Structure formats: structure tokens, C-alpha cells
Amino acid sequence: MWVDRLVEDLLRQHPGPHVVNDAKTPSGHVPVGHLRGVLMHDCIVRALRDAGAAAEFLYGFDDYDPMDDQPPALPHYEPYMGMPFSNIPSPDGRAASYGHYYAEEFAAVFTQLGAHPRIYRTSEMYRAGQFDEAIRRALDQVAVIREIYREVTHSKRIDDGWWPVQVLCERCGRIGTTNVVRWDGCEVEYVCAPDKVAWARGCGYHGRRSPFGGGAKLLYRVEWPAKWAVLHVTVEGAGKDHMTRGGTHDVAEALSTRVFGRPAPYAFAYEFLLYGGKKMSTSRAVGATAAEIVTVLRPELARFLIVRPLPRRQVEFDPGGDTIPNLYDEYDRAAAAYFGEIENGDLARTFYFSKVDDEPSRCYRPRFVKVAQLAQMPQVDLERAVARDKGAPLTEADRRELALRVADARRWLATYAPEHYKFEIQARLPEAAASLSPAQRRYLARVADAMRARSWTGEELHAHLHALKEEVGLSPREAFGAIYKAFLGTDSGPQAGWMLAALDPAFVLERLAQAARDAVGQRPGAP
Ligand SMILES: [Zn+2]
Known part of the structure; x- marks a missing residue:
């Protein structure tokens, strides 16, 4: 099981104690794909604690990020574009903010799936001054940070007017629209620019303020390593889109060692979780949200689906077709392995990591x-x-x-x-039974004799139905088709022996006798 191998490797490098972190911007309904991150980190915490290592599990909502994409369902939110999610009203008018609303919705899902991290919000950390030291460093060492950005990302846009913070505009409350002009060691001079970004319009204010205590936030790629430093993070994986060469993680890693003076946490990359074949986009209302998966699968099964594949393997989930029955069968095999009924170490561990809160009973x-x-x-x-x-x-x-x-x-x-x-046992002999051939009716009569003689389990009866069709000289389609026509009025249905064994014997005998004798239009005396 990949969790065991990862944790073994991790403990070889750092014996602990560990702080395992994952995070998400609460920009709207969280797509189901983000559960993969939460659950992978949760499994790592579980395995670390099992190994006797101290491990804290943190989950962050980056709610001081600006709204940079209009929520399609909330057209009247246009005026809030560019403001931090923590400062935008909740769509239900009840939660403390827009950021809180979607954070709570997502947290409710992962709680249901058995992940119980300590939740923090970046808005609260900024306001409480927890990032002040990191902001000071980032502003003081802006030249080094520009250098790292140019080196790692090869970006040409990083000129001497580029700064690693966004200031909260004192006039309009936007944070995504401001440009820093100068830093004097105490205050930042800034402009709230109307044309800085395409998705929001700054108010044009030109002012000075302290960047501390919530006055400014670090840019995402700088905030990430700052969080590692402030929260003492030792383990954090990320989706493969962050882990590309020269991507977000490379920048964060370089900043961590060269600006914040500590090695980056143990990292691992994971593939996407595709739902119905589509990568889940974060900010647009496309496809399934995390909240939907628990309406489709019970929590253990959702965990099993997400936790089972190797991190570098894409998870594809399409709830249609045979997906859910197959997933259940695989889950049952894992349960059998866990309880020692079959031999499969990997599946047994997968079952262990799919447990929600209580120890599953045999x-x-x-x-x-x-x-x-x-x-x-x-x-x-x-x-x-x-x-x-x-x-x-x-x-x-x-x-x-x-x-x-x-x-x-x-x-x-x-x-x-x-x-x-899908099928429905018909209360009366279906019309379709009219088309039964004499051989099919003889077959049904033989089935009735067999059922009258003794009681059967579904499997036994099914085997016997096969034997009887040989005796009567019918193909499987003709034989089982006769049973389906007599009970369901269709040509196909569930496993026939099992269906007959499950039904009330008196009802089955009566129906078989009726269909054998009494096909419509073939009654004695009918023309
Ligand atoms: Zn402004």
C-alpha cells in the first residue's frame, strides 16, 4: 500500500514530530477532486501515528485570497471581485463570510469521510499578525525573491516594480487590485490600480499603510513557504499541476530555503481525480462538487475509491454503468483481506485506510x-x-x-x-407470457416440480435451472427468458435461480403453474 511505503520513506528522513498540512482557497463549491488531497494527507497522519510518531494534521482555508473569478450562480457578486473571500458576505446570509460558507461546506464533507484536521484560516492568521514576520522578510528581501522568481520560472514580467505582497485597499477593500510602490520598513505606499487585473477594477486610491496585521497578504507562491515556516509544516503534498518544473512548488521550495531559512517539507505529487471523465476545475461550477460524492457513495466507499490508487495514478470516477457495483465488489474483497478471509496485504491495508471513524465490524x-x-x-x-x-x-x-x-x-x-x-415482479401473469412456446411451458412445469420437492438456495437453484434446460433441450436464452416473461414480462432480468429462491414459494409455484398451463390465447377451448 502506497501510504505505508511513503511513510516509511518519510520517517527515514525525519523521525518527527510531524505537522501535515493541506489547504484550499474557498472560492466556491469545492470540486470533488480536492478530497484526494485531504484524504491522502489524512492517511499519512494515520500511518504516522500508528508508527508511534507524533503528527498534527492541519487544513487551511486560504480565505484572504481575492475573488478573481465571478461565481456563475451569483451575478450580483460582481462588486466584490478583487476583495478577500473573508470580507465578502456569505451567499446564505448566515455564515460569517463567503469564505466561511464554502469552507464549512467542504469541511462537512471531509469530516463525514473521517478526516479531522485542525482547521485554520489565513484571514485570521493575517489579522492576528502571524504572518507579520514573513511579510517583513519578504519586503526586506524583495530583490532576492525577484531573483528566485526569474531563475525558477524564467518569467520576464518580474521587474523592479514587482512586489511579493498585495495590499488591502483602505478605500475600496480590494486586495487583488493593488500595486506596491515603495516599502520604507514601516509602511507600504500603494496604488489601487483600475487596470492591474482583468477581473476586477481598482478604485484608483493612492495611499500608505502598514502591511501588518491584515494590511497586506503575501502572493500565493510566497505565502505557501511562509505558512510552512509559521506552522512548522513537515509534510505537504500537492496536485501535479503545482509540481511541474518551474511551477508553484519549485518557487515555494526555493523561497523556503533562501528567504525563510528552512528546508521545504517532505513533498509528494498526486494526479487528478476525474469525475465522469473531466478534470474538476476549481472556480467554475463544472461537474461534481465534493458535497455530491457523499450523496452517491457511502463514506467508506468514497474513501476507498479515492485512497486506493497510487498517488501518480489518475482516479476516474463515473457513477454510471457498472462502476458502483464493481467498486462495492472490490471493497468487499478488501474487507475479506482485512479480516483474514483472503490473502492480499495491499487490499487489507487499503481497507484499513478506508475506515471512517469506527472500527468496522466483521x-x-x-x-x-x-x-x-x-x-x-x-x-x-x-x-x-x-x-x-x-x-x-x-x-x-x-x-x-x-x-x-x-x-x-x-x-x-x-x-x-x-x-x-432494474426490474419489477409483476403482480399478475404478464401479457408477454402469451408468447411462451410449448417447450418453454414444459420447462416452467419442471421448474415448479423441482421447487415443490425441496427448498433451495439461489446458487443451488440456479445450477438446477441449467440442468433442467439441458433436459428439456432449451438454450439458456429460451429457458431463462421463459422465467423472466412469466415473472417480469421482459426477456432479461436478474439471476433467475436467485430471484425464484428469494420470492415466496407459494407465489412462485402458482405463477409457474399458471404460465406453464395458461399462456394467454392458449387456454383450452380458445380458438
Ligand atoms: Zn481601492
């Missing part, structure tokens, strides 16, 4: 597709049917697990399940 895990089938048969006593497949009465843990699966199955059937997973 229990019977009926296949998801079967539960989805049972959930569509209101005539069936679900617990009894599952107990029959298990071959023993259900325990309390079995029942809890079954209830979760039933809820998931119902949700899946109502949303993403392909049509071929």
Missing part, C-alpha cells in the same frame, strides 16, 4: 447487485433472503451492514443504475 457482506435486486422485490423478506444466502441467521452487525447497502442500492437504482439492473 460481518456478512451480501453482494451489492444482489441487494439491489432484493430491494426491487417488495414481496421478499430481505433479511430472510440474505440469511438464506449466508447460511446462518444474521447478526446485529450483519443487519447494520445490510441496511446501509439497501439504502445505497435504492439511491443507486433511483439515480445511476443502468436500465438492465
